[in-house]
Amino acid sequence: MPAKTTKPPRRTLTLRDVSEASGVSEMTVSRVLRNRGDVSTATREKVQAAAKELGYVPNKIAGALASQRVNLVAVIIPSLSNMVFPEVMTGISEVLDETQLQPVVGVTNYKPEREEKVLYEMLSWRPSGVIIAGLEHSDASKKMLAASGIPVVEIMDTDGEAIDAVVGLSHRRAGRKTAEAILKAGYRRIGFLGTKMPLDHRARKRFEGFTEALAKAGVEIADREFYEGGSALAKGREMTQAMLTRTPDLDFLYYSNDMIGAGGLLYCLDKGLDVPGKIGLAGFNGVELLDGLSRKLTTMDACRTEIGREAARIIAQSAEANTDNAGGVRVELNPKLEPGQTLRLR
Amino acid sequence: MPAKTTKPPRRTLTLRDVSEASGVSEMTVSRVLRNRGDVSTATREKVQAAAKELGYVPNKIAGALASQRVNLVAVIIPSLSNMVFPEVMTGISEVLDETQLQPVVGVTNYKPEREEKVLYEMLSWRPSGVIIAGLEHSDASKKMLAASGIPVVEIMDTDGEAIDAVVGLSHRRAGRKTAEAILKAGYRRIGFLGTKMPLDHRARKRFEGFTEALAKAGVEIADREFYEGGSALAKGREMTQAMLTRTPDLDFLYYSNDMIGAGGLLYCLDKGLDVPGKIGLAGFNGVELLDGLSRKLTTMDACRTEIGREAARIIAQSAEANTDNAGGVRVELNPKLEPGQTLRLR
DNA sequence: CTGAAAGCGCTAACAC
DNA sequence: GTGTTAGCGCTTTCAG
Numbered sequence: 001m002p003a004k005t006t007k008p009p010r011r012t013l014t015l016r017d018v019s020e021a022s023g024v025s026e027m028t029v030s031r032v033l034r035n036r037g038d039v040s041t042a043t044r045e046k047v048q049a050a051a052k053e054l055g056y057v058p059n060k061i062a063g064a065l066a067s068q069r070v071n072l073v074a075v076i077i078p079s080l081s082n083m084v085f086p087e088v089m090t091g092i093s094e095v096l097d098e099t100q101l102q103p104v105v106g107v108t109n110y111k112p113e114r115e116e117k118v119l120y121e122m123l124s125w126r127p128s129g130v131i132i133a134g135l136e137h138s139d140a141s142k143k144m145l146a147a148s149g150i151p152v153v154e155i156m157d158t159d160g161e162a163i164d165a166v167v168g169l170s171h172r173r174a175g176r177k178t179a180e181a182i183l184k185a186g187y188r189r190i191g192f193l194g195t196k197m198p199l200d201h202r203a204r205k206r207f208e209g210f211t212e213a214l215a216k217a218g219v220e221i222a223d224r225e226f227y228e229g230g231s232a233l234a235k236g237r238e239m240t241q242a243m244l245t246r247t248p249d250l251d252f253l254y255y256s257n258d259m260i261g262a263g264g265l266l267y268c269l270d271k272g273l274d275v276p277g278k279i280g281l282a283g284f285n286g287v288e289l290l291d292g293l294s295r296k297l298t299t300m301d302a303c304r305t306e307i308g309r310e311a312a313r314i315i316a317q318s319a320e321a322n323t324d325n326a327g328g329v330r331v332e333l334n335p336k337l338e339p340g341q342t343l344r345l346r
Numbered sequence: 347m348p349a350k351t352t353k354p355p356r357r358t359l360t361l362r363d364v365s366e367a368s369g370v371s372e373m374t375v376s377r378v379l380r381n382r383g384d385v386s387t388a389t390r391e392k393v394q395a396a397a398k399e400l401g402y403v404p405n406k407i408a409g410a411l412a413s414q415r416v417n418l419v420a421v422i423i424p425s426l427s428n429m430v431f432p433e434v435m436t437g438i439s440e441v442l443d444e445t446q447l448q449p450v451v452g453v454t455n456y457k458p459e460r461e462e463k464v465l466y467e468m469l470s471w472r473p474s475g476v477i478i479a480g481l482e483h484s485d486a487s488k489k490m491l492a493a494s495g496i497p498v499v500e501i502m503d504t505d506g507e508a509i510d511a512v513v514g515l516s517h518r519r520a521g522r523k524t525a526e527a528i529l530k531a532g533y534r535r536i537g538f539l540g541t542k543m544p545l546d547h548r549a550r551k552r553f554e555g556f557t558e559a560l561a562k563a564g565v566e567i568a569d570r571e572f573y574e575g576g577s578a579l580a581k582g583r584e585m586t587q588a589m590l591t592r593t594p595d596l597d598f599l600y601y602s603n604d605m606i607g608a609g610g611l612l613y614c615l616d617k618g619l620d621v622p623g624k625i626g627l628a629g630f631n632g633v634e635l636l637d638g639l640s641r642k643l644t645t646m647d648a649c650r651t652e653i654g655r656e657a658a659r660i661i662a663q664s665a666e667a668n669t670d671n672a673g674g675v676r677v678e679l680n681p682k683l684e685p686g687q688t689l690r691l692r
Numbered sequence: 693c694t695g696a697a698a699g700c701g702c703t704a705a706c707a708c
Numbered sequence: 709g710t711g712t713t714a715g716c717g718c719t720t721t722c723a724g
Contacts, residue, residue, distance in 0.1 A: 012472065012495055014717060025695050030719065038693055055493040060470040061416065062717030064407045065700050069719095080435060086426045093453070102467065104450055107439070121448065124406040126358065147401035149358055233638025263638040270640050292579025292609040294616050360701060371711050376703065384709060408701030411716045415703095695724080700717105707712075 013056045022050035033058055064126070071100045073315055074122035076132040078110045078200075082232070082259065083287045084304055085133070088155065091308020092131065099316045101128060110199045112138045123148055129315035129326070131308075135160035136201050151318035151326035153311040156302075157202050158332045165326035167310045169333045171202045174300055175209030178254065178282055181337045183214070185344050187252035187280050189222045190214065193239050193264065194256030196226040203256045206284060210254060223247040227260070236263020251279055258283035261297050262290050265342060269294060281342040286335075296340035303333045359402045368396035379404055410472070417446045419661055420468035422478040424456045424546075428578070428605065429633045430650055431479070434501065437654020438477065445662045447474060456545045458484045469494055475661035475672070477654075481506035482547050497664035497672035499657040502648075503548050504678045511672035513656045515679045517548045520646055521555030524600065524628055527683045529560070531690050533598035533626050535568045536560065539585050539610065540602030542572040549602045552630060556600060569593040573606070582609020597625055604629035607643050608636050611688060615640060627688040632681075642686035649679045 018033075019026040024043050031037045032047040039047075050056075064070045075092060077085045092103050104127065106118035116138050122130070123144055129151040135158075137145070145152050145163050152164040159172050182190065192210065195203055211221055225243050227235040236259065244250060255261035261283025268275050275281060275295065286301030310331050318326045339345070364379075365372040370389050377383045378393040385393075396402075410416045421438060423431045438449050450473065452464035462484050468476070469490055475497040481504075483491070491498050491509050498510040505518050528536065538556065541549055557567055571589050573581040582605065590596060601607035607629025614621050621627060621641065632647030656677050664672045685691070 013493075016717085026717090027695055027719085028693085031694085034719090036719095040693065043694085055489045057466060057469045057490060057494075059472060059717055061407055061410045061472060062700090063719070065411050065702085066717075066719040068700065070407065080426060080432045086432070089426060120403060121406075123403045126405060126407060143401050144403060147359075148403070231634045231637040233635060235638070237638045259635075266638060266640055288577045289579060289605075291577040292581070292583045292612060294612055362701085372701095373703080373712075374710055377710085380703090382703095386709060389709085405701055408716090409703070411718085412701075412703040414716065693724105695722100697721090697723100699720085703714105703716090705713090708710080 012059070013054055014059070017054060018047065018051050018056050021054060022046045070126050070128060071102055072104050072125060072127040073101050073312070073319075074119075074125075074127040074130045074132075075103045075105045076108060076115065076118055076122065076130065077105065078108050078133055080105075080107055082257070083289055084285060084302065087304035088133075088308040091305035091310075092312040093308075094305075095309050095312035095316060099319075101312075101316060101319060103131075103312075108133075110197055112136075112141070112199070116141045116144075119144055126150075128319040129153070131155055131311045131315060133157075134201055135162060135166070137163075149324045151315055151323065153314050153326055153329075155307050155311050157205070158330070159205050162328070162330065165311075165314050165329040165331075167307050167314070167329075167331040167333075169303065169307075169335055170209075171205035172209035172212075174284065174302075174335065175206035175211075176213040177337060178206075178284070178300060179210045179213035181339075181343065182252055182254065182280065182282065183217050183219065185276075185280065187344075188219060189247075189250045190219065190252045190254060191223040191225070191243050191247060191250045192221050192254050192256075193225045193227075193236070193243065193260055196228040206256060222250055232257065232259030233263040233266070236260030236265075237267040238263075240264035240267045253279065253281050255281070255283045258285045258287040258290055258297060258299050261299070262293055265293060265295060265297055276342045276344040280344060282337075282340075286338065295342060298338065298340040298343040300337050301335050303335055306333065358405070359400055360405070363400060364393065364397050364402050367400060368392045416472050416474060417448055418450050418471060418473040419447050419658070419665075420465075420471075420473040420476045420478075421449045421451045422454060422461065422464055422468065422476065423451065424454050424479055426451075426453055428603070429635055430631060430648065433650035434479075434654040437651035437656075438658045439654075440651075441655050441658035441662060445665075447658075447662060447665060449477075449658075454479075456543055458482075458487070458545070462487045462490075465490055472496075474665040475499070477501055477657045477661060479503075480547055481508060481512070483509075495670045497661055497669065499660050499672055499675075501653050501657050503551070504676070505551050508674070508676070511657075511660050511675040511677075513653050513660070513675075513677040513679075515649065515653075515681055516555075517551035518555035518558075520630065520648075520681065521552035521557075522559040523683060524552075524630070524646060525556045525559035527685075527689065528598055528600065528626065528628065529563050529565065531622075531626065534565060535593075535596045536565065536598045536600060537569040537571070537589050537593060537596045538567050538600050538602075539571045539573075539582070539589065539606060542574040552602060568596055578603065578605030579609040579612070582606030582611075583613040584609075586610035586613045599625065599627050601627070601629045604631045604633040604636055604643060604645055607645070608639055611639060611641060611643055622688045622690040626690060628683075628686075632684065641688060644684065644686040644689040646683050647681050649681055652679065 108115040156168045225239045282298040454461040502514045504514045571585045628644040
């Protein structure tokens with residue numbers, strides 16, 4: 001048995017290996033592999049054959065260091081488990097697929113300190129741009145973003161100060177508009193059901209806009225209930241039951257998202273309640289997933305795919321122009337209430 | 347106006363900047379920032395202060411190139427929009443959060459050529475390991491994985507040949523067990539509803555196992571229906587209606603996933619059908635999201651979180667040991683049918 | 693069309 | 709405890 005040896009560092013193939021295998025200089029091999037500059041068809045084919053034969057995969061780390069270019073876009077979002085962010089991702093991918101850029105996602109779980117860490121990690125890879133959810137960030141995060149020297153697009157929300165570009169909608173206004181529609185339909189005894197998370201700023205802003213619009217009409221929220229964790233559908237059901245038991249004379253329930261709204265709807269239908277006659281319901285998001293429910297929930301589409309697309313477009317343009325910011329573009333979408341079948345018509 | 351100038355290359359802060367700002371050598375600054383080696387508290391603090399003040403973010407590209415170490419784990423999955431992969435991600439993150447490793451996800455949309463491209467891109471960043479869904483890959487993909495010199499864990503499925511390690515379950519067996527339970531409950535006129543995608547190998551294997559077990563009992567699928575795209579809940583509803591209209595004497599419907607199963611269940615309940623007396627239903631996955639339905643769907647939990655956790659553990663161990671593969675570990679989970687309330691008891 | 697030389701920003705390894 | 713030196717694997721630049 002041989003004496004104790006230090007493990008040889010594992011090695012992967014390099015340009016040099018392809019160069020030697022093909023008898024072409026490293027530089028020309030590099031040109032072929034990147035489709036840059038003119039290379040004769042003969043050498044091109046020789047190189048490609050050698051690379052494929054060896055199973056060579058270029059080392060982007062070295063390439064990025066040398067070229068000072070990294071075609072990654074950092075996408076920082078709070079969660080992947082509710083339906084909203086995967087749709088944003090779809091929009092982003094759709095646009096970036098047409099470019100050299102690639103999205104890389106980081107998930108914060110709605111925690112500022114995690115956001116800070118994720119951001120730091122991603123920035124340390126020197127991406128070509130950042131798409132980040134929300135306008136609320138820790139001071140350190142803001143500083144990093146400002147100092148990053150790359151385009152930054154904050155998405156989802158427009159109620160607040162942006163660092164660079166923003167694409168989203170006013171959740172305060174969304175809450176207000178929903179309240180107005182509910183009042184106009186004649187409902188007056190209104191309950192609110194939402195997430196407990198104080199860090200879901202957008203849900204908070206919708207709630208604020210909602211109560212504000214009610215107040216203007218002299219109406220106050222008659223009851224409220226908050227939840228945390230678990231299956232949103234089940235929670236919506238439970239919360240609705242609890243609330244209607246406690247406050248039986250409610251005639252409308254506003255949910256902070258469609259999933260709990262759907263749970264509430266199922267509960268009401270199971271109980272044989274007259275929806276939307278006796279009691280109306282509304283959610284928020286426009287989750288396509290729920291299209292198969294017996295009755296279409298009143299909601300407001302958060303335009304998630306469109307937000308993703310637009311943010312990606314802004315990044316792609318800035319990257320192309322090689323600017324160090326996104327020029328402070330501001331895109332505010334203005335979603336309408338989709339009446340569905342759980343809000344009575346007047 | 348100044349003469350036309352070439353844009354100065356944008357520069358971010360480097361170790362050198364921190365070194366100059368703190369009056370400490372680059373090497374020592376590097377040590378402080380990585381918590382490596384002994385550095386006096388005095389210099390440590392000087393350096394940290396300078397770094398924070400400048401808003402310095404280290405350049406991992408350079409670091410990775412120099413150290414030949416990249417603490418990324420490539421995770422390659424078909425989709426983020428059904429509920430299954432986000433849960434796998436949860437399991438992966440849970441375990442990797444305890445380590446230096448970071449997951450980076452790539453999405454293939456069930457397309458082998460996309461998988462190949464995503465894999466190539468990810469391998470070009472020289473990750474510490476790969477977690478990839480399924481056992482079916484293009485030859486080129488298999489070659490790349492084999493040549494990568496890093497641990498590879500294939501997840502979800504165990505019906506086939508693995509490249510290195512595998513963590514999953516036998517979908518063929520899952521289909522078989524479901525069929526056996528259905529037969530045992532006395533159902534005989536059975537319909538199948540699933541995705542059209544020929545590339546969802548796991549759904550295909552469940553179907554194969556299912557029909558195989560039925561055949562053994564002399565039973566044949568009485569009707570079948572496949573869908574593509576759109577809201578799964580809505581599709582489940584539509585397909586169920588179509589099938590029950592076409593073949594009214596069916597007494598059981600097996601769905602290839604819980605979402606369409608839920609759509610079917612909603613349809614049956616809306617129609618006032620006697621579930622599970624007159625007609626039984628079963629899905630696959632154990633989607634927690636659906637817990638709030640009026641009746642709990644019979645299903646089989648695919649152990650998604652556990653699969654993610656186990657795969658991550660294997661990668662973490664291999665990375666720690668600095669081996670160039672995962673040692674061909676094989677973990678096969680064995681989920682049981684969860685009877686729920688849409689399968690009649692005998 | 694092809695090649696040679698000079699780094700990119702950091703860290704390993706070793707000296708002091 | 710701290711500094712010095714030599715690359716990591718590629719691309720940029722410039723010369724043929």
